[in-house]
Each structure stands twice: as C-alpha cells, then as structure tokens.
Amino acid sequence: MKRIMIVDDEENIRFLYKEELEEDGFMVELAKNGQEALEKLSLFKPDLITLDIKMPGMDGIETLKRIRETERHLPIIMCSAYGEYKQDFTTWASDAYVVKCADLTELKTTIRKLLGLL
Amino acid sequence: MAAHPDPYDLLKSIIHLSTSSIPIEAKLDGMLQILSDALESDRCLLLKPDKIGKNGFLSHLASEKKPLWVDEGSSFNKEGVLSEEKDLLCPSFACIPLYDETAFQGFLYIAFSKSRRFSTQETNLILLIAKEMEEAIRNAHLHRKAEQTISELIALQEMGKAVTSTLKLRELFELILVTGLKILKAKGGALRVEDRRTGELEVKCSLGEYHLNPLDEKIARRVFHTRTPLSLHHSSEEKPSLSILCAPFLSKGKSFGTLTFYDKEANLPKFDERDFQLLLTMANQMSCAIENALVHYETSEMAREHEKRVKQLSTLWELNKALLTTVNFERIVHMMLTAITIGDGLGFNRAMLFMVNEKKHILEGTLAVGPDSAEEAGRIWTTLSQRKENLSDLIAQIQLFPETNSILNSIVKGIQIPLEQEECILSRTVLEGRPFNIRFPYSEEGWLQIHCERGCSLGSEVGCYASEHLSRNPKVYSFATVPLWGKGKVIGVILVDNLYNQNPVTDGDIQFLTMFTNQAGLAIENTILYRNLEEVHRELKETQALLVHQEKMVALGELSTHIAHEIKNPLVSIGGFARRLDRAIPDESQEKRYTETIIKEVGRLEKILDDIHTYTHDESLAFKEWDLRDILEESVSMVSEGFHGGGIQIVKQFAEEPPKVRGDYHQLKEAFSNLISNAYQAMDGKGTLSIRIHPISKNGSSFIRVEVQDTGNGIDPENLHNIFNPFYSTKDARLGLGLPIVHKIILSHRGQIEVDNHPGKGVTFIITLPVQQPSPPPLAPVLRPDQIGTTEDGGGDSGEGERPKNSP
Numbered sequence: 044m045k046r047i048m049i050v051d052d053e054e055n056i057r058f059l060y061k062e063e064l065e066e067d068g069f070m071v072e073l074a075k076n077g078q079e080a081l082e083k084l085s086l087f088k089p090d091l092i093t094l095d096i097k098m099p100g101m102d103g104i105e106t107l108k109r110i111r112e113t114e115r116h117l118p119i120i121m122c123s124a125y126g127e128y129k130q131d132f133t134t135w136a137s138d139a140y141v142v143k144c145a146d147l148t149e150l151k152t153t154i155r156k157l158l159g160l161l
Numbered sequence: 162m163a164a165h166p167d168p169y170d171l172l173k174s175i176i177h178l179s180t181s182s183i184p185i186e187a188k189l190d191g192m193l194q195i196l197s198d199a200l201e202s203d204r205c206l207l208l209k210p211d212k213i214g215k216n217g218f219l220s221h222l223a224s225e226k227k228p229l230w231v232d233e234g235s236s237f238n239k240e241g242v243l244s245e246e247k248d249l250l251c252p253s254f255a256c257i258p259l260y261d262e263t264a265f266q267g268f269l270y271i272a273f274s275k276s277r278r279f280s281t282q283e284t285n286l287i288l289l290i291a292k293e294m295e296e297a298i299r300n301a302h303l304h305r306k307a308e309q310t311i312s313e314l315i316a317l318q319e320m321g322k323a324v325t326s327t328l329k330l331r332e333l334f335e336l337i338l339v340t341g342l343k344i345l346k347a348k349g350g351a352l353r354v355e356d357r358r359t360g361e362l363e364v365k366c367s368l369g370e371y372h373l374n375p376l377d378e379k380i381a382r383r384v385f386h387t388r389t390p391l392s393l394h395h396s397s398e399e400k401p402s403l404s405i406l407c408a409p410f411l412s413k414g415k416s417f418g419t420l421t422f423y424d425k426e427a428n429l430p431k432f433d434e435r436d437f438q439l440l441l442t443m444a445n446q447m448s449c450a451i452e453n454a455l456v457h458y459e460t461s462e463m464a465r466e467h468e469k470r471v472k473q474l475s476t477l478w479e480l481n482k483a484l485l486t487t488v489n490f491e492r493i494v495h496m497m498l499t500a501i502t503i504g505d506g507l508g509f510n511r512a513m514l515f516m517v518n519e520k521k522h523i524l525e526g527t528l529a530v531g532p533d534s535a536e537e538a539g540r541i542w543t544t545l546s547q548r549k550e551n552l553s554d555l556i557a558q559i560q561l562f563p564e565t566n567s568i569l570n571s572i573v574k575g576i577q578i579p580l581e582q583e584e585c586i587l588s589r590t591v592l593e594g595r596p597f598n599i600r601f602p603y604s605e606e607g608w609l610q611i612h613c614e615r616g617c618s619l620g621s622e623v624g625c626y627a628s629e630h631l632s633r634n635p636k637v638y639s640f641a642t643v644p645l646w647g648k649g650k651v652i653g654v655i656l657v658d659n660l661y662n663q664n665p666v667t668d669g670d671i672q673f674l675t676m677f678t679n680q681a682g683l684a685i686e687n688t689i690l691y692r693n694l695e696e697v698h699r700e701l702k703e704t705q706a707l708l709v710h711q712e713k714m715v716a717l718g719e720l721s722t723h724i725a726h727e728i729k730n731p732l733v734s735i736g737g738f739a740r741r742l743d744r745a746i747p748d749e750s751q752e753k754r755y756t757e758t759i760i761k762e763v764g765r766l767e768k769i770l771d772d773i774h775t776y777t778h779d780e781s782l783a784f785k786e787w788d789l790r791d792i793l794e795e796s797v798s799m800v801s802e803g804f805h806g807g808g809i810q811i812v813k814q815f816a817e818e819p820p821k822v823r824g825d826y827h828q829l830k831e832a833f834s835n836l837i838s839n840a841y842q843a844m845d846g847k848g849t850l851s852i853r854i855h856p857i858s859k860n861g862s863s864f865i866r867v868e869v870q871d872t873g874n875g876i877d878p879e880n881l882h883n884i885f886n887p888f889y890s891t892k893d894a895r896l897g898l899g900l901p902i903v904h905k906i907i908l909s910h911r912g913q914i915e916v917d918n919h920p921g922k923g924v925t926f927i928i929t930l931p932v933q934q935p936s937p938p939p940l941a942p943v944l945r946p947d948q949i950g951t952t953e954d955g956g957g958d959s960g961e962g963e964r965p966k967n968s969p
Contacts, residue, residue, distance in 0.1 A: 053730045053731075053734070055730070055731070055734035055738075056730055056733060056734055056737075058734075059733070059734055059737040059738060059741075062741060063737070063741070097726065124725070124726050124729035124730060124733075125725070125726075125729070125771070125774045127774075135901070135902060135905060143729065143730070143733045144733065144736075144767065145732065145733050145734075145735070145736020145737050145739070145740065145760070145763050145764065145767060146736070146740070146764075147737060147740075
C-alpha cells in the first residue's frame with residue numbers, strides 16, 4: 044500500500060483528501076504545516092507528498108527545499124489555490140503542480156502517474 | 162484873298178467841334194473843313210505819320226518839330242523831297258507838326274495853288290487850330306486808353322470774382338483760361354501745372370489745339386524753369402506765323418505752372434506789349450487763386466486718404482475684436498474669410514484659404530467663402546445693403562453660422578498643391594512670403610492657366626469654373642494672393658478675387674488685406690497652438706484616467722486575490738464533500754438532486770474565482786525585444802560579484818548589433834546567470850570564461866547563438882545524460898537545480914541547448930534562440946518528469962530539439 048503525506052493548513056482540505064485517498068486505497072498521513080511535515084517525514088516514510096504552498100509558518104516552497112535536501116527522488120506535488128506559483132522557479136524542483144479543485148480527479152491522476160500506478 | 166471870316170466865329174465852331182462827342186476822325190475832318198473854308202485853301206490835309214516816307218523833307222520836319230511856312234518871297238529848298246512828296250509842293254503851303262505829349266501825330270498841311278503870304282493872324286489861326294487838333298487827338302487817345310483799361314479792369318475783376326467763386330480745380334482752370342482768352346482776344350490757350358510727384362508740367366486745361374505744338378511745350382518748360390515770362394512772335398515763310406504769350410505762375414519765388422495764350426483775334430495776330438503786361442497781371446493774380454485751390458485740393462485728398470485710413474483702421478479693429486472672441490480654428494478662419502468678403506470689411510468678391518501642411522510639404526485648400534454665381538452674389542449684396550447693420554453685428558452673424566456648403570468651398574477643400582511647385586502662384590506666395598496682384602486678360606482657352614508645368618489644380622478648376630461668370634467686355638480677371646504669417650513663418654495663403662463685379666484689385670486693397678491678414682495670421686497661429694495644447698491636455702487626461710484605472714485594478718487585484726484565496730479553500734472542501742455525498746446517495750433518491758446542485762454551483766463559483774484571478778494576475782511572461790549583449794553583461798556582472806576569484810579571465814566576443822531576441826528578461830537572465838555561475842564553479846577561481854554572441858542562419862531562419870565556455874574539468878560523461886534532470890543527483894556541485902532551470906527557460910523560448918563537453922579541458926554550453934518570434938510562446942508548462950527533455954530513462958529523446966552533444 045502506497046503511503047501519501049498530505050501537507051495543508053486547512054483542516055477541511057486535509058480531511059477531504061484523507062477520506063478520498065484512503066477510499067482509493069492509499070495510506071494517508073496528515074501534516075498541518077511544513078514543520079510538522081518535516082518531523083513526520085522520517086517516521087512515516089511517504090511514497091508521495093502533496094504540499095500546499097501558502098501555509099503559515101514554513102510555507103510549501105521552503106518545505107520543498109528542505110525535503111529535497113534529503114529526498115531527491117520523493118515525488119512531490121505542489122498544491123495551491125491558484126496557478127500563480129507555476130512561474131516560480133523554486134516550485135520547479137517539485138514533480139507536479141496541481142491547482143486545488145473540488146473535483147479531485149486531476150490530483151488523483153497525478154498521484155497515480157507519479158507513483159507509477161497508471 | 163477872300164474875306165476873312167470872323168476869327169471869333171471860327172474858333173467858336175472849332176471849339177464846338179472839339180468838345181462834341183463825335184469820333185475823332187469826324188472831329189479832325191470837321192476842323193480841316195472849317196480851316197479850309199476859312200482860308201479858302203486848295204488843299205487841307207492831316208498827314209498821318211504812317212503815310213510819311215522816311216528821309217523825306219516831312220520826316221526831317223517831324224524830327225525838327227518846327228512848322229514850315231512856304232509863301233510869297235520865301236524860298237524852299239527842294240533837295241531831299243521824295244517823289245511822292247512832290248505833289249505836296251504847292252506855290253504856298255504850310256506844314257505844322259502835331260504832337261501830343263510823347264508822340265508825333267502827323268502834319269496839318271494846308272496848301273494854295275497861288276503864291277500868297279500868310280498873315281500873322283492866319284499863322285496864329287493855323288497854329289491855334291493845329292494845337293486844337295493835337296488836343297483832340299490826345300483826348301481821343303486818352304479816352305480810348307481809359308476805355309480799354311476800364312474794360313480790362315472789369316475783365317480782371319470778373320476773373321477775380323470767378324476764381325474766388327470756386328475751389329474746384331477743373332472749374333478754376335477753365336475759368337482762368339476762358340476769361341484770359343476774352344481779355345487778350347487770343348485764339349487759343351493752355352494752362353499747365355506741375356505734378357508734385359513727378360515734377361513734370363501737365364496740361365490741365367486748354368483751348369484750341371496750340372498746346373499740341375511741340376514748340377509750345379518747349380516754351381512752357383522754359384518759362385517754368387526760368388520763372389521769366391516770354392512774348393514771342395514766330396514767323397517764317399513756310400509756316401503761318403505764331404504769336405505766343407507765356408507767363409509762369411509764381412508762389413514764394415517758385416514756379417508751379419504756366420499760362421499761355423496764342424494768336425490775337427485780329428487782322429494782325431500779334432500781341433502787343435499791353436497784352437503781355439495784361440497776361441503778367443493775370444498770371445500774378447491767378448497764381449494765388451490756383452495755389453489756394455491746389456492746397457485745398459491736396460488737403461481734401463489728404464483728408465479723404467485719412468478718412469479711408471481711419472475707416473480701415475476701425476474696420477481692422479472691429480475685425481480683430483471679433484477674431485479675439487474665439488480660439489476655435491474653424492470658426493476663426495471662417496470669420497477671417499467672411500471679413501475679407503463682406504462689403505463693409507475688405508469687400509472682395511471671394512476669398513479662399515490654403516494652409517501649409519509642413520509634414521506633407523503641401524498647400525491644402527482649407528476654406529472658401531463667396532457666392533457660387535453672379536445671381537447669388539447680387540442677391541447677397543442686395544440683402545446686405547438693405548440691412549444697414551454695422552460690422553460687429555455682421556460678424557456676430559458669422560459666428561452664428563459657421564457652416565458653408567458652397568460649390569466653391571468643396572472645390573477648394575479638394576485642392577492640394579505641392580510646395581515645391583514653384584510655378585504655381587500659391588506656392589510662390591508661400592516660398593517668397595509676399596503678395597501677388599495679378600490680372601489676366603481674357604482668353605477663350607482656360608484663361609486662368611497659371612504657368613505650371615504640372616498643371617495647377619487652381620488653374621484648371623477654380624479658374625475655368627469662374628470664367629463663366631465674367632460678363633464685362635473685354636473680360637479681365639484679376640486676383641491677388643497674400644501670405645498668411647504666423648510667428649515668423651508663412652502658415653498659409655489667402656487668394657482673393659473680384660469675379661462678379663470685376664473691380665480691379667488695387668495695391669491699396671492688397672495693403673489693407675495684408676494689414677488684416679497679419680493680424681489674422683497671429684490669431685490663427687494662436688488657435689493652432691491652442692488646439693495643440695488642447696490635444697496634449699486631452700492626452701494627459703486620458704493618461705491620467707488610465708493610470709487611475711490601473712491603480713484601481715491593482716487595488717482590486719490585491720483585494721480579489723485575498724478574497725479569492727480565503728474563499729477557494731472552503732469552496733474546495735464544500736465541493737469535495739458534496740462529491741463524496743453525491744457518490745453515497747443512490748441515483749434515484751431526491752437528495753441526489755441536492756448534491757448535484759451543490760457540485761454544480763461550487764463549480765460555477767470556482768470558475769468565477771479562477772476568472773477573477775486570471776484577470777487580476779496576468780501570468781503571461783513579459784515577452785519583449787531584448788539585446789542579448791545587455792542580458793549577458795548583466796548576468797556576468799551579477800555572477801562575478803558573488804565570486805572573489807580574480808583569476809578568472811573573461812573574454813567576450815559579441816557581434817556588433819546582433820538581432821534582438823523576443824523573450825522574458827528575468828528568465829533569460831536567470832538562464833545565463835546559471836550557466837555563468839556553473840562555469841565559475843567549474844574553474845574554481847582560475848581559468849578563462851569565454852562568452853560569444855553571433856547571429857547565424859539555419860534552414861532559412863535567423864537565429865542567435867550564444868556560447869558560454871569554461872576551462873574547467875568538463876562533465877563526467879557518465880552524468881552527461883542526466884544534467885538537465887532536476888532529480889539527478891551527482892557529486893558535482895553545479896549539477897543541482899541550475900541546469901534543469903536553464904533547460905526549461907530555453908525551451909520556453911523555443912530555443913535549443915547543446916553541450917560540447919571535453920572532460921579535463923572544459924565544457925561549452927551552446928544556446929540557440931530564434932530571432933523572429935511573432936507571438937509569445939504558450940506559458941511555460943509545468944515542469945514534470947515526462948516533459949523534461951532528458952529523463953532517467955528517456956535519454957534526451959523527448960526534448961523539443963535539445964540534443965546534448967556527447968564528447969567522444
């Protein structure tokens with residue numbers, strides 16, 4: 044079973060993603076900010092991380108850099124409400140950029156693609 | 162000897178005769194008769210001086226002034242007696258010379274056929290009668306002289322009266338000449354006066370045709386210049402004799418004219434001294450009158466001139482006042498042309514304005530004012546003359562009706578004349594900056610053909626069109642052009658003509674027009690400046706409005722970004738859970754519709770939010786034209802600041818003026834900075850960094866090629882496949898995130914990146930960018946492994962033209 048870590052400051056988003064992804068058969072771990080994500084990284088050992096960009100405290104971009112320092116091959120999907128960070132070079136170190144949407148189809152497809160499930 | 166009558170009775174009858182009012186000839190005849198009867202003489206005569214031959218005994222006697230008595234016993238020397246005098250030599254005779262105060266008047270001659278003696282009584286009687294005859298002759302002379310003088314005085318008085326009765330020069334000249342002619346009884350005359358401007362003598366009035374004689378003109382000039390009167394009798398055998406009297410008109414020692422009379426109205430057409438004196442008197446008297454009349458004439462001319470000037474000035478003032486009431490260009494030019502054509506203004510029939518277009522270097526027809534036909538002209542003038550309005554009222558109406566739709570106006574508006582067409586009178590007016598006043602005699606074939614090689618549109622259209630209206634014969638068309646001066650330069654040309662009434666355009670008209678157009682030119686210049694000012698002002702206002710709008714948009718953008726972010730997350734939750742609910746609810750249940758509605762509506766909201774976001778954040782790259790030399794210079798200086806290694810030599814080989822590249826400045830700078838930074842790191846503080854830029858051509862398209870070459874150790878061939886893979890890990894420090902970013906940026910600019918790798922010697926990165934890029938490329942795609950040119954398993958085969966060149 045593939046392990047996915049959801050990093051998002053919005054509780055309801057975390058809840059939604061967890062419900063959906065668990066339903067799809069993934070093991071899901073939640074983190075409410077970058078700091079928590081980094082702490083849980085070594086314990087949970089995820090196969091993939093979804094990373095919200097705008098978060099209080101350590102934001103998604105900073106978190107991406109930190110994770111990349113150790114985990115060069117871990118697939119990371121950047122998530123944000125809009126596409127404004129697509130031009131930001133710093134997000135280019137991630138594997139994908141998904142704009143948040145009530146319809147989770149794009150997110151799920153990207154996850155499967157990156158995990159080699161498709 | 163006969164009985165002597167009573168001497169008393171004799172003397173009585175003589176005195177009676179002498180005091181009677183009968184003519185002198187009858188008196189003298191009567192006296193001779195009485196004497197003859199009394200002495201019973203055979204002959205008793207009065208010998209007139211003109212009957213006495215020269216050098217005869219009679220003339221001798223006359224000079225001696227002594228009476229001669231030849232009687233019985235006295236001897237008479239017959240020597241010196243002329244043949245015609247011989248029959249006077251009777252046996253006894255007496256000759257008594259008669260004198261009045263000055264002149265010899267003849268002899269009283271009394272003769273007897275028989276020799277006899279003159280008694281003392283007889284001698285005394287004869288001498289007494291001779292004395293009486295002298296007296297009678299003198300009286301008669303005096304009487305005639307007095308009568309003549311009186312008549313002359315009356316004539317002169319009449320002349321004096323007449324000349325003071327008029328100050329009209331023509332009448333005065335005529336009066337002088339006619340009266341002079343009457344007084345002098347001359348056959349002809351001429352009066353000349355000097356023209357003050359030319360100094361030439363002009364015949365002002367003449368009677369007869371004597372003044373046509375060239376001799377007359379010569380004499381008049383001589384008299385005029387010498388200021389000396391002249392009396393001349395010219396007689397020759399071939400020509401009839403000519404008698405001339407000429408006197409100058411003198412005033413303060415200067416002559417200003419001459420008065421000449423010719424040929425006396427008498428048997429002998431010769432003027433005498435008296436006539437000459439009379440002429441001098443007349444000339445003297447008349448000088449004053451003529452001078453007065455001349456001064457009066459000049460004064461009234463001057464006054465008329467001044468009146469005209471004052472009228473012009475007040476017209477100008479009125480017109481200028483009107484011109485100052487507006488800064489609207491169209492209105493002001495219309496007012497100007499109307500002022501030129503209005504009767505109380507400058508009074509031309511038609512006026513046309515051509516403005517200089519400096520950009521196109523042409524003259525453009527701007528406006529024309531004037532009637533289209535003679536009938537219309539007549540109608541307008543009649544209406545205007547009935548209105549009796551003053552100029553300012555009329556101009557007020559000009560302001561009210563600024564539109565004109567005449568045929569002439571539409572013709573003129575279509576005219577464009579190149580300024581270099583020097584043959585055209587309009588162009589010449591601009592080039593030479595002076596007015597032209599031109600008259601064209603009528604000719605059937607296109608009579609307003611201005612001498613233009615290319616054929617002037619003015620000549621072909623306005624002229625031919627106008628020719629129909631010329632009615633007067635011979636047909637003469639005159640027009641004038643006047644330059645319109647702005648501040649120091651000609652800004653246009655005004656063409657005026659008098660097509661309908663065919664009045665000639667005088668130099669005075671042109672002068673007045675020029676005075677007016679000089680003022681109008683400034684007014685027009687002002688309106689142009691004002692129009693420009695207005696334009697600039699409007700542009701500024703528009704820019705300001707745009708700025709305000711942009712500022713608003715920025716504020717709105719910030720606000721909406723904030724709101725959009727706040728709303729988006731809850732919306733995603735709502736929508737997400739609604740979908741979960743939707744899946745849990747059976748298709749046929751009522752609740753299914755609720756969840757579907759929620760999903761649909763959330764979708765709509767998301768769409769709205771995305772639209773707002775897109776609108777406020779223009780995410781497209783700022784693609785502009787850039788000179789790569791600038792970008793590379795900037796990149797080099799930025800990178801070199803970060804490295805302290807002075808051992809790095811930088812060699813730049815830039816083409817001069819390489820073609821520009823369309824792209825995003827920051828992205829391109831990021832790409833080249835990365836390459837340069839990598840090169841610095843590879844050389845570890847010592848080596849040569851070469852940067853080259855040159856344009857190349859490939860498959861018919863233009864590209865620009867940038868090479869960044871270092872003298873480091875090159876890249877390990879094992880790693881070469883993966884250098885653009887962001888996830889490829891190597892010990893080589895520079896193979897971090899830098900190269901994948903460079904790769905991504907160059908791809909997004911539709912360029913290529915190549916690597917010329919020489920392990921141990923160095924590496925060259927070669928970037929090729931297209932020069933012509935008509936439209937910006939689509940947004941940089943999201944960087945995903947499947948899109949990266951060189952992936953772990955792809956081996957650099959999926960990139961858009963990126964071909965890493967492996968060194969052997």
